[in-house]
Amino acid sequence: MLWVDKYRPKTLDKMIVHDDIAQHLKKLVTEQDCPHLLFYGPSGSGKKTLIMAVLRQMYGASAEKVKIENKTWKVDAGSRTLDLELTTLSSTNHVEINPSEAGFQDRYVVQEIIKEMAKNRPIDAKGKKGYKVLVLNEVDKLSREAQHSLRRTMEKYSASCRLILCCNSSSKVTEAVRSRCLNVRINAPTEEQIVKVLEFIGKKENLQLPPGFAARIAVQSNRSLRRAVLLFETCRVQQYPFTSIQAIPPMDWEQYVSEIASDIMQEQSPKRLFMVRGKLYELLINCIPPEIILKRLLSELLKKLDAELKHEVCHWAAYYEHRMRLGQKAIFHIEAFVAKFMSIYKAFLIATFG
Template sequence: MLWVDKYRPHALDKVMVHVEEAQQLKQLVAQGDCPHLLFYGPSGAGKKTLIIALLREMYGAGAEKIKVENKPWKIEAGTRKLEVELTTISSNYHVELNPSDAGFQDRYVVQEIIKEMAKSRPLDVAGNKSFKVLVLNEVDRLSKEAQHSLRRTMEKYSSACRLILCCNSASKVIEAVRSRCLNIRISAPSKEEIVKVLQHVAKKEGLQLPLGFAARIALSSNRNLRRAILSLEACKVHQYPFTEDQSVQSADWEQYIVEIASDIVNEQSPKRLFLVRGKLYELLVNCIPPEIVLKRLLLELMKKLDSELKHEVCHWAAYYEHRMQRGQKAIFHLEAFVAKFMSIYKRFLIATFG
């Protein structure tokens, strides 16, 4: 088991980061009822950890007895009948899924799942709640139609189930949904907090972790706690005992993006574009989110650019990122950005060196 999962705190009173938020959630549970909740904040900040700890606080150890299954949903969409298969994580008390994986059918998935949950309430045993919890991830990626459908459905079945929504950006969630939830902002942990968690993990594993090396891992993680713990584990595999000047291991996909950026800058041609497209597709096949791919690729390309080109390249990166959010095939928009960059860069080289 990865350390990031092995040492994830499963109780609110054991959370090492966002202690105030954990105490706030504990008070909500103690009041005997819980409103719909919206957790938002950057990736790797600890949103999922707090949600898991909250479910444990509400339902006890039974919430941790989960099963993962690919569940088919038969959905009536007007005159049509759709079949959508989604991966769900569920216990007797909650269901967790990512409805945006259904693409343009997400609105029907949201309606059908909440209706089904409302039909099967958990028994109120040993003080547990008489409602189920539905955890929806990446709600900021849902279509506007799905979000409006979510708003109507959460009102209709509020007595039978509670919703816990999780997203990176609350600004992409419609006001009608936000206003019906208790909004909890989970900020990125500080460098000091990440160092504290890394030292805790190292102690549990019986490792000697130099403070300076832990600080460099925290700095390279860009305040992403999940990434910091994964990086620590990778460094342990690469070299142990640790040293103060040891290099911090980066993920394989990050090195791959560095290679792609070099390929783009070294040659601008249809043949090179075709080669780059294959590499981008390989990243997507290995479940690297397209938004992350675009962002990392932009950062690497910016390192190789003159200052006069940076503004234009950033403009087109934002343009294609917006189109990627609205479209279905991410590879089309990533390839379009690369083609646009090649055009801009080649024009600059011709103008500069003739």
């Protein structure tokens, strides 16, 4: 088992990071009827860990007994019937789904599937009616129509269902949805907190950490706890005992993006663009989010550019990122950015060197 799963805190009492938020949530769940919750914060900050701990606080160990299902739902969309396939993670008391997986059909997921789930009210051993919890991931990627439908579901089924929403940015969640939830901001952990977690894991695994080694991993993790633990385990696999000058390897996909940036800088041609497209597809099919690919690619290209080009390249990266969020096929927009960059860079080289 990966350390990131092995040492994930299972209860609110065992949180090393965000322990103050954990205690507040424990009080909220224990003492009163829990409201709808919206967890938001950067990737790797610990949102999912807190959500799972909240579910365990509500339902005990049964919240961890989950099954994964790929289910096809038949949804009535006016004049036609749609088949929507969704992956659900469920226990007896909660269901976790990512409605944005349905793309532009996400509103049908919210209007029909979530409504159907919300109707079924669980009954405990004493015959008392409880409430089901629906965990919805990436709600910031839902369309406006889907979010409006979600608001109505939250109001109508609040007696039988509680929603726990999870996203990276609350600014993309409508005010109507946010106002019906208790908003919980999960900040990225500080480097000191990451060091504390790495030292805790090192102690559990009986590892000797050289002075400053955990701090170097924390710096390279970019304040993502998940990434820090993965880097730590990678270092352990590559070389142990650790040394104070041991190299901390970049993630494989980051190395791959760096190679793509080098390919783009070496040659600007349709043939090279076609080759780069194949590499971008490789990243996308390995589940690297397109926004992350574009951001990392921009970062790698900026390292190799003259100062006078940086502003223009950043402008076009922002433009295509915005277009990507509005569109459906991420590859089109990333490829369009690469083509635009090649055009700008080639014109710059011709103007400079003739």
